[in-house]
Amino acid sequence: MAHKYETVASGIREIIDASLVAHDALPSERELMSRYSVSRMTVRAAIAKLADEGLVYNVHGSGTYVGSKDLFLKTPKLTSFTEDMTSRGYVASSRPLALSRIDADEEIARHLGVPVDTECTHLRRLRLADNNPMAIEDVYLPRTVLEIEHLHLDQSLYEQLTEAGHEVYRAEQEIQAITLSEEDSRILGVPSGSAALSVERVSSSRRGQLIEFARTIYRADRYSFHIAVTRDNNEK
Amino acid sequence: MAHKYETVASGIREIIDASLVAHDALPSERELMSRYSVSRMTVRAAIAKLADEGLVYNVHGSGTYVGSKDLFLKTPKLTSFTEDMTSRGYVASSRPLALSRIDADEEIARHLGVPVDTECTHLRRLRLADNNPMAIEDVYLPRTVLEIEHLHLDQSLYEQLTEAGHEVYRAEQEIQAITLSEEDSRILGVPSGSAALSVERVSSSRRGQLIEFARTIYRADRYSFHIAVTRDNNEK
DNA sequence: AAGTGGTCTAGACCACCGC
DNA sequence: CGGTGGTCTAGACCACTTC
Structure with a gap:
């Protein structure tokens, strides 16, 4: 795993798979900071990546939540x-x-x-x-x-x-x-x-x-x- | 203009409109930092926004460039x-x-x-x-x-x-x-x-x-x- | 080797939500 | 009001491209 934010992103995926369902709240960014011993920016980079894929979504002032499974599909991608x-x-x-x-x-x-x-x-x-x-x-x-x-x-x-x-x-x-x-x-x-x-x-x-x-x-x-x-x- | 990165993004748009064509290089991030008196992260937030829209693209180790006109607008969007x-x-x-x-x-x-x-x-x-x-x-x-x-x-x-x-x-x-x-x-x-x-x-x-x-x-x-x-x- | 974008730290304050 | 994510600073080192 080359970069820290990728490690954090994988960790968040595991948390979701293990114990969360659609619309459950993720641990807060500050909580994830200390859990993975990284800076907040790194946590946010990880979350941004997952949000890009539609796996999670942010609500300002409230928290980050698991996206609904029906909507998992990624942005359209160029494929052969x-x-x-x-x-x-x-x-x-x-x-x-x-x-x-x-x-x-x-x-x-x-x-x-x-x-x-x-x-x-x-x-x-x-x-x-x-x-x-x-x-x-x-x-x-x-x-x-x-x-x-x-x-x-x-x-x-x-x-x-x-x-x-x-x-x-x-x-x-x-x-x-x-x-x-x-x-x-x-x-x-x-x-x-x-x-x-x-x-x-x-x-x-x-x-x-x-x-x-x-x-x-x-x-x-x-x-x-x-x-x-x-x-x-x-x-x- | 509520946020600094939006100001910077507008500034970059103006630079592009005024003097750049497709595949021209933008000023470097460090140059933009001092030009707008903001931190590098703010410059990067502005560029990320523009890259999201397809107006510019990054090449690691080389620079940030203006996207080609044919290719910039059409990120699929939900429209009425x-x-x-x-x-x-x-x-x-x-x-x-x-x-x-x-x-x-x-x-x-x-x-x-x-x-x-x-x-x-x-x-x-x-x-x-x-x-x-x-x-x-x-x-x-x-x-x-x-x-x-x-x-x-x-x-x-x-x-x-x-x-x-x-x-x-x-x-x-x-x-x-x-x-x-x-x-x-x-x-x-x-x-x-x-x-x-x-x-x-x-x-x-x-x-x-x-x-x-x-x-x-x-x-x-x-x-x-x-x-x-x-x-x-x-x-x- | 010099310059670029990519990642990362350790802080800070602001805007928004829910109680 | 306390907790959340959103923005921002001022640095640092790494990976890559270009010459």
């Missing part, structure tokens, strides 16, 4: 398809449908922030969960980010990007409902004209460099999107 | 339909379709965490943007939260809930693609069988009490969901 499926209890797999070098059309160029006709790598994959079709994914990468010859279909794309010095840190996602094309319906094994969930993702590095544009089309009958949001009343 | 439409540049309006007292069925009871047959208030509204149908919204509230006689159709529901001591603080949302029913297609003015975006929301207070279950069905041709996500590599 494999991570996403694993967390949903499926075994993820993948079948390549196409891999080619293309010139960016207007839409791809706009999303990647590059000029039209910039050389790009295009990868189209069928994504499966427990060996059943779940989604069709199209990924577009500027050739300068990852050359097509260096792309290994049997390794995680994010891992390869990290190794190439383009670690994905954040992404913007646009979620919409669409009606499946004839071809996509056939690939996904659903009736033609079915509804589907389209997720367009633009990924970037910590420093803001655009790395990837991807569109994933999920079967509506097998996939939904779950996010937790909070109301920010303390702006400005 | 009116706020949402306003931020998208539309004028929101509403037309009540039904208001009744019902007994919770299994689904509603599960979402609201109450026994089946608990008395609830049900409000169904057509939501319009610039006077064009955008969505159909069904809201279910336990009667103990807001009695049907106290519900005013001409006032914001969230305002009324706040006044009744049930301020909505966070929500879990489930987003999926659906195929519109005959009736909903007619109400929304789209062809029968069109795809639509369904957003189910369970709202709760800061203390975790479940307040509201709502399902909003958006026209797929007019609405999409935009969220920014980050990759959390620092868990555990």
Whole structure:
């Protein structure tokens, strides 16, 4: 355990697991200070971390309390398809449908922030969960980010990007409902004209460099999107 | 300006607006300390607030930088339909379709965490943007939260809930693609069988009490969901 | 090696809640 | 009123990036 506040945070987790339920009060910050022999700032750093995850919440002047279990879910996180499926209890797999070098059309160029006709790598994959079709994914990468010859279909794309010095840190996602094309319906094994969930993702590095544009089309009958949001009343 | 860190945060905003663009470095924390005559912790509190909003980001050992404009605004936030439409540049309006007292069925009871047959208030509204149908919204509230006689159709529901001591603080949302029913297609003015975006929301207070279950069905041709996500590599 | 953000101490006073 | 979390000071050392 590298840092003290992480030790304290783990300790608080144990206290909660051992003896507290939703809306019970935690020991006060001053009590935790002496219990772990740390300064108050360290206790507050630990609590801030747990509050960020929604495990506890603060009430000014009253105390810190255990959050309700129904609301445990973390802030939405950027995950790979494999991570996403694993967390949903499926075994993820993948079948390549196409891999080619293309010139960016207007839409791809706009999303990647590059000029039209910039050389790009295009990868189209069928994504499966427990060996059943779940989604069709199209990924577009500027050739300068990852050359097509260096792309290994049997390794995680994010891992390869990290190794190439383009670690994905954040992404913007646009979620919409669409009606499946004839071809996509056939690939996904659903009736033609079915509804589907389209997720367009633009990924970037910590420093803001655009790395990837991807569109994933999920079967509506097998996939939904779950996010937790909070109301920010303390702006400005 | 109540607190010093807010003053510092405003000052940093001004510095950015006046002379910095995306990925430029901010003055160092120690420089800001002396410039505003505050302690380092206060500077860090200000920067933490701005980083939370995505306006700046930290790089350990290097500096604090201005976030890229494309990526800064969209931390997912819990918004009312009116706020949402306003931020998208539309004028929101509403037309009540039904208001009744019902007994919770299994689904509603599960979402609201109450026994089946608990008395609830049900409000169904057509939501319009610039006077064009955008969505159909069904809201279910336990009667103990807001009695049907106290519900005013001409006032914001969230305002009324706040006044009744049930301020909505966070929500879990489930987003999926659906195929519109005959009736909903007619109400929304789209062809029968069109795809639509369904957003189910369970709202709760800061203390975790479940307040509201709502399902909003958006026209797929007019609405999409935009969220920014980050990759959390620092868990555990 | 110099400069940056990350963690931490040992105090202090303020704002808010509940009795 | 006493106890709580919220803000703040004036230092310190560590970890990391950059040159």
